[in-house]
Amino acid sequence: MNLRVFESEQDAAVACAARVREAVTSHPSLVLGLPTGRTPLNVYRELVALHERKAVDWSRARTFNLDELLGVSAEDGGSFRAYMDRHFFQRVNLSEELIHFLDGAAPDAEAECARYEAELAAEGGLGLVLLGIGANGHLAFNEPAEQLQARCHRTRLSRETREANAMLFGDDPSRVPLEALTLGMGALIQSRRAMLLAFGEGKAEAVKAMVEGPVTPRCPASFLQLHRDVEVWLDRASASAL
Numbered sequence: 144m145n146l147r148v149f150e151s152e153q154d155a156a157v158a159c160a161a162r163v164r165e166a167v168t169s170h171p172s173l174v175l176g177l178p179t180g181r182t183p184l185n186v187y188r189e190l191v192a193l194h195e196r197k198a199v200d201w202s203r204a205r206t207f208n209l210d211e212l213l214g215v216s217a218e219d220g221g222s223f224r225a226y227m228d229r230h231f232f233q234r235v236n237l238s239e240e241l242i243h244f245l246d247g248a249a250p251d252a253e254a255e256c257a258r259y260e261a262e263l264a265a266e267g268g269l270g271l272v273l274l275g276i277g278a279n280g281h282l283a284f285n286e287p288a289e290q291l292q293a294r295c296h297r298t299r300l301s302r303e304t305r306e307a308n309a310m311l312f313g314d315d316p317s318r319v320p321l322e323a324l325t326l327g328m329g330a331l332i333q334s335r336r337a338m339l340l341a342f343g344e345g346k347a348e349a350v351k352a353m354v355e356g357p358v359t360p361r362c363p364a365s366f367l368q369l370h371r372d373v374e375v376w377l378d379r380a381s382a383s384a385l
């Protein structure tokens with residue numbers, strides 16, 4: 144794992160956005176895996192700023208978001224899709240037909256996961272995936288468990304994870320759905336390149352477990368130790384337990 148520790152979250156976000164810009168510029172039809180959460184907000188802001196300066200063209204890039212809350216439609220302001228529209232999709236020149244998303248309101252969740260997995264396979268898998276990490280070591284919505292799943296699947300969220308997502312639901316964790324749809328570990332580990340971001344002291348223990356701990360389903364992010372090309376972007380606080 145290639146660790147990059149920055150003085151501040153903002154410094155990391157600027158450098159990370161520059162790296163993504165380079166990747167999209169050198170490979171315009173890049174398949175990007177994208178996260179939601181608080182962590183990538185500054186990166187999206189920097190990417191939008193680069194777009195406004197005409198420093199990057201998104202028109203041929205493909206995107207696959209990592210996950211979506213179950214029972215929440217794209218039109219719902221609390222959906223991950225709405226978050227992406229607000230912070231990124233509506234602010235750059237991505238082509239709508241090249242944006243891929245799990246539909247949290249699909250009538251058959253299993254069929255929806257199979258559809259998404261097949262769409263990703265048809266694009267050849269993720270070229271570059273941006274990742275956050277849960278304070279409990281989760282990746283996308285692959286929560287710590289006895290066993291992890293390789294493929295896209297429906298999953299139950301931990302209380303901790305629902306609390307972490309409460310910002311989308313008026314800071315009320317009880318309104319966060321109990322379940323979600325998520326890409327599995329396979330799509331993440333088989334990505335050609337991964338960039339994991341973690342900021343703040345609250346992530347320090349998870350980062351330590353990911354980087355220095357055993358590879359264990361108790362910390363899904365620890366499987367990134369098996370990835371061929373992963374960069375871990377940290378600030379001083381998230382790197383403080385290493």
Ligand code: GLP
Pocket residue numbers: 178179180181182183209210274275276277278282283284304307308
């Ligand atoms: C969420 C998402 C993850 C994200 C993580 C961290 O539940 N499903 O993809 O990386 O939790 O969130 P945050 O960045 O808000 O700490």
